[in-house]
Amino acid sequence: MRKITVNISKPKTSNGVVLATEKNYKSVLYEEHSIHKVEMVTDHIGMVYSGMGPDYRLLVRRARKLAQQYYMRYGEPIPTSQLVQRVAYIMQEYTQSGGVRPFGVSLLIAGWDSGRPYLFQCDPSGAYFAWKATAMGKNHVSGKAFLEK
Numbered sequence: 001m002r003k004i005t006v007n008i009s010k011p012k013t014s015n016g017v018v019l020a021t022e023k024n025y026k027s028v029l030y031e032e033h034s035i036h037k038v039e040m041v042t043d044h045i046g047m048v049y050s051g052m053g054p055d056y057r058l059l060v061r062r063a064r065k066l067a068q069q070y071y072m073r074y075g076e077p078i079p080t081s082q083l084v085q086r087v088a089y090i091m092q093e094y095t096q097s098g099g100v101r102p103f104g105v106s107l108l109i110a111g112w113d114s115g116r117p118y119l120f121q122c123d124p125s126g127a128y129f130a131w132k133a134t135a136m137g138k139n140h141v142s143g144k145a146f147l148e149k
Contacts, residue, residue, distance in 0.1 A: 017110035017117040019048045022137075042067045044112045045080055050137035051105035051124070059103065063087050080111025084120040084128050092126020106136050 021037040038048045041063045049056040066086050070078035087107070095102045107122040121136060122128040135143025 015117070016112070017046075017119050019046055019108060019110055021048055041083065041109075042077055042111075044077060045083060046110050048108045048110075049105050052103075055103045055105040056107075059087060059090070059105065059107065062090055063109075079113050080109065080118040080120070081113075083111070084109050084122060088122050088126045088128040090126075091122060091124060095125055108134070108136060 019038050035053075038046060039060045040046050041060065045063075045067070047060060047063065049059075063083060063086075067078045067083060070082070087109070091103050094100050103124050106124060107120075109120045109122060111118045119131045119134070120128050121131055121134055133147040135147060137143070
C-alpha cells in the first residue's frame with residue numbers, strides 16, 4: 001500500500017482501496033505539508049479521519065503500537081480486521097470510562113489482506129462496519145450519492 005495524492009472524478013478499483021480527502025484549510029497560515037489526513041499505520045493498512053485532529057493522531061499512534069505488538073508476538077503483519085477491532089475497542093472504552101472523554105473522530109481504515117482489499121468505518125462509539133464504498137464527514141450524503149452512481 002502506498003500513499004499518493006490524486007484528483008479523482010470517479011473512484012473505481014477492483015484490486016485496491018481509494019482513500020480520498022478534501023483539502024479544506026480554515027486559514028491561509030497553514031503549511032500544506034504539515035497536515036496529514038491520510039496516515040499509514042503499517043505497509044498494508046491506511047487510515048483517514050473526520051473530526052478532531054488531535055484525537056486522530058492519538059489513535060494513529062495507538063494503532064501503530066498495536067500493529068507492532070502483534071508483529072513482535074506473531075511474526076506477521078496484523079490483519080486489517082483485527083486492527084479495526086482493537087482500535088474500536090479503545091474508542092468504545094473511552095465512552096464508558098470516567099475521567100476521559102469519548103473520541104471526537106470517525107475513522108475509515110483500509111487495508112490489503114489475503115489478496116483482497118478491506119474498508120472499515122469506525123464510529124466514536126466504538127461501532128465498526130465493513131464497506132465496499134462509503135463517505136463520511138460534513139458532505140457524506142452527497143459523497144455517498146456520488147459513490148452509488
